[in-house]
Amino acid sequence: MDRSAASAYVYAKASGMLAKSFVGSRAEKLFSVKSLRELYGLLFDDEVPAITEPMLAKFIETKAQRAFVSQYIGLLESYSDPDEVLITLLRSYDYENIKEIGAALCYKESVMPELVDIGSYSRIGYKYWPDLAAMTANSSVSWYNKPPKSSEQQAIDQKLDMQYIAHLWNSAKKVPLAERELVLDFVRREVVYQNIMWALRLKVFYKYDADRIADMLFYERTVEDTAKRRTAGKTDLFARDALAILDKESDSWDAWSGWKYADFLNPHEDGVVWEIDPCWVENMMRRDLNQQALRAFHKNPDTAMVLFSWFKIKQNELGYIRSVAEGLRMNVDADEVLTAAGASVSSAK
Secondary structure, X not given: OOHHHHHHHHHHHXXXXXXXXXXXXXXXXXXXXOOHHHHHHHHOXXXXXXXOHHHHHHHHHHHHHHHHHHHHXXXXXXXXXXXXXXXXHHOHHHHHHHHHHHHHHHOOOOXXXXXXXXXXXXXXXXXXXXXXXXXXXXOOOXXXXXXXXXXXXXXXXXXXXXXXXXXXXXXXXXXOHHHHHHHHHHHHHHHHHHHHHHHHHHHHOOOOOHHHHHOOXXXXXXOXXXXXXXXXXXXXXXXXXXXXXXXXXXXXXXXXXXXXOHHHOOOOOOOOOOXXXXXXXXXXXXXXXHHHHHHHHHHOOOOOHHHHHHHHHHXXXXXXXXXXXXXXXXXXXXXXXXXXXXXXXXXHO
């Protein structure tokens, strides 16, 4: 199937899938269910398995994950020569899988953890478990060739995250010129938001100082000299917005009220003690990205942005499903689940 015909087919097929998905206004149905059995019936057509509630929650998450990946691969294979960025999206699961494997090996677990299967698109030799070097050989993460110590895990996971972002950005640059800016714009926004979210969590929850946080951000241009990183990063496409908040006082509304992304801040009331809430900001940013993806999907039916957007939209739906399943398993109040999932925070402003 040539590119034009494939794009038309993918748009029609993906549109039909989205019409049945729990995205946009239909997401409300997910958050209105009262039990895990009801959630299962909403999502799937087969009989609810006869297993315990905790097991059912995990089963729902796993089944939904597999369905999403399977659907995406089916759409991807409509193209005889899919854009590299579309394959890179799928390979994000290789990076997540290798994190799980590293953690399992770190704690000397004898059974391989449950992983996301992306079939022939994977570059990790999972069959060689527990030989990490053999699993990662001939892949982009061949440097990860021995089980980590517990003290190394966070740094290695961060390196994996940074490497994936770099691969996604570089593959987005290879999209045909007429469509390239659409994809680059979304990836740019996503990476900027990710940097801000990392910076806020490290600043507020872990009390890291500004220089330490600056060392942990993703930059478009590599700056080896740590002492110069913050200065050089002030003009960096990805890092500048995160670097700009490092010296702000976390509990000063005045310091944040004129921020570029002030619309994403948790509410402030006069006379009430306020501190920036990284979780609130993160939910607002994820919500914004999802809205951007929904708009891009319908505006660009003949471009790579269709399948790119579909992946992001459905991935967000999967996050909702996980939140609802875990909330029901733990008997969490429905409003708390909504807020935690980032599905309704804007209505509270």
